[in-house]
Amino acid sequence: MKYVSIKPTKLKGQVQVPPSKSVCHRALICAALAQGESSIKNVDFSEDIEATCSALEALGVDIKRDEHTLNVTGSSVIRMKNSNIHCFKSGSTIRFLIPIAATLGEKVTFTGEDKLIERPLDVYYDIFDRQKIFYRNFEGKLPLTVNGKLKPGEYRVKGNISSQFISGLLFALPLLDGNSKIVVTTELESKSYVDITLDMLEKFGVYVDKKDYKEFLIKGNQTYKRNNCSIEGDFSQAAFWMTAGALGDGIICSELNMNSLQGDKAVIRILKDMGVEIEEKGDTLKVNPSKTHGTYIDASQCPDLVPVLAALASVSSGTTEITNAARLRIKESDRLKAISTELNKLGADVKEREDGLIINGKERLKGGKVTSWRDHRIAMALAVISSKCVNPIIMEEAEYVKKSYPAFWQDFRQLGGNIDEWNVGK
Structure with a gap:
C-alpha cells in the first residue's frame, strides 16, 4: 500500500496529457x-x-x-x-x-x-x-x-x-x-x-x-x-491539470484534439462557467490562475468529471450543484460517497444526494488524512486541490492512479508538486 504526503504548493508548467x-x-x-x-x-x-x-x-x-x-x-x-x-x-x-x-x-x-x-x-x-x-x-x-x-x-x-x-x-x-x-x-x-x-x-x-x-x-x-x-489526448485526465492550473500558477496542457468526440471535452465549458481563464491554441489549452465560483453541473453526459469538479467546487466561492450523477455509485467506488467523504475530511462542506452533490465552497481547506477508495479518479481529484489546503494531505492507497494514469505522481512532481511517497506492507 502506497502513501503520499502532499505539501501545499501551487503547480505550474506544461504537461503532455496522456492518451485517451x-x-x-x-x-x-x-x-x-x-x-x-x-x-x-x-x-x-x-x-x-x-x-x-x-x-x-x-x-x-x-x-x-x-x-x-x-x-x-x-x-x-x-x-x-x-x-x-x-x-x-x-x-x-x-x-x-x-x-x-x-x-x-x-x-x-x-x-x-x-x-x-x-x-x-x-x-x-x-x-x-x-x-x-x-x-x-x-x-x-x-x-x-x-x-x-x-x-x-x-x-x-x-x-x-x-x-x-x-x-x-x-x-x-x-x-x-x-x-x-x-x-x-x-x-x-x-x-x-x-x-x-x-x-x-x-x-x-x-x-x-x-x-x-x-x-x-x-x-x-x-x-x-x-x-x-x-490515440488522442484524454480530456478526463486533462481536467485534473486544468484544475491544478486554475488553483495554482497556470498550466499548459498539450496533445489535445479540440475536435474530439470525447464527452469530457465539456470540462472546458464547465471550468469557464466556474470562472477559469482558458486559452485554446492548436492542440494546447493554457489555463491561467483564476478565481473560481460555483455553478450548476449536469453530469449525465460527463460522469467521469464529477470527482475533480467537486474538488474544485469545494474551494470555489458560492454553491455548486451536481445532478444526474447516480451512475457514479457503481464505478470503481461509489464516487458520490467517496469524494464527499474525503473532501469533508479535508474540511470541505459537501452534502451527498441520491443523484448528486451540493457543495458550499470555502476559500481554503485544512488538509489531513484521506484515502483514494482504491479509485484512480478520487486520488487525482484530491491531489490537485492540495494547493488550497493549509496543511499537507496524506493519502492512503495512492498507487491506484495506475489504473488510468501510471505517470500521474511523476507529472505532479514535474509541475512543482512537493510530495513524499512511501510503502507500507507488501
Whole structure:
C-alpha cells in the first residue's frame, strides 16, 4: 500500500496529457477483430489498457508492445486461446468483450478484481435469458461463465445504466450472420462514448445506422478492416491539470484534439462557467490562475468529471450543484460517497444526494488524512486541490492512479508538486 504526503504548493508548467483510455480500448478491439496487422500509436500502458490487451490475447489475438505503440495482428475469425479471461479492474474490458466472446458459441469464464467483481452486468444477463444462452455467476458477481451463441435480432437496452453495454453490442453484432437492431428504451446517457465507438468502427470499415440515439441498425456479416491510428489526448485526465492550473500558477496542457468526440471535452465549458481563464491554441489549452465560483453541473453526459469538479467546487466561492450523477455509485467506488467523504475530511462542506452533490465552497481547506477508495479518479481529484489546503494531505492507497494514469505522481512532481511517497506492507 502506497502513501503520499502532499505539501501545499501551487503547480505550474506544461504537461503532455496522456492518451485517451476510452479511445484506446476501442481501437484495440477493432484492430483485434480485423484481418492483418494494425498499428496503434501513442499508447499509455495503464492497468486498464493492459487488461484489454491480455483479454484479447486470451481470445487468440497477437499483440506486440513497443515503447508507446501496440502492433495488433487480428483475425476476422476469433479462435479462443484461453477460455478464462481475466479483466482485472477494467469495466470497459469486461463489458466490451462479453458479447464478442458470445459470438463464438464456446464456453468462456470472465474474472476480475476489486470493485469489478460486483459491478452490474444485468443488461447482458437479460439478453442471455431472452436468447436462452447459458450463464452462471456467483450470487450476481464474478466469476461469470457464458456458454452459448448470440443470435441476430432486436436487442432492447436501457440507456441510463452504462453506455458500455451498447458499445459492447456494437462491436459484436456486425459479426453475426444476420441483421440486428439495438433499441434504447430510456434516455441514453454518455452519448459521446457511443459516438467514439461508432467513429472507431467506421475507421475499421464497420458501419452502423444511428437513429437519433434511440435505435442502432447493424447489418450482419460485416468485416473489420485493418487500420493504423494514433490515440488522442484524454480530456478526463486533462481536467485534473486544468484544475491544478486554475488553483495554482497556470498550466499548459498539450496533445489535445479540440475536435474530439470525447464527452469530457465539456470540462472546458464547465471550468469557464466556474470562472477559469482558458486559452485554446492548436492542440494546447493554457489555463491561467483564476478565481473560481460555483455553478450548476449536469453530469449525465460527463460522469467521469464529477470527482475533480467537486474538488474544485469545494474551494470555489458560492454553491455548486451536481445532478444526474447516480451512475457514479457503481464505478470503481461509489464516487458520490467517496469524494464527499474525503473532501469533508479535508474540511470541505459537501452534502451527498441520491443523484448528486451540493457543495458550499470555502476559500481554503485544512488538509489531513484521506484515502483514494482504491479509485484512480478520487486520488487525482484530491491531489490537485492540495494547493488550497493549509496543511499537507496524506493519502492512503495512492498507487491506484495506475489504473488510468501510471505517470500521474511523476507529472505532479514535474509541475512543482512537493510530495513524499512511501510503502507500507507488501
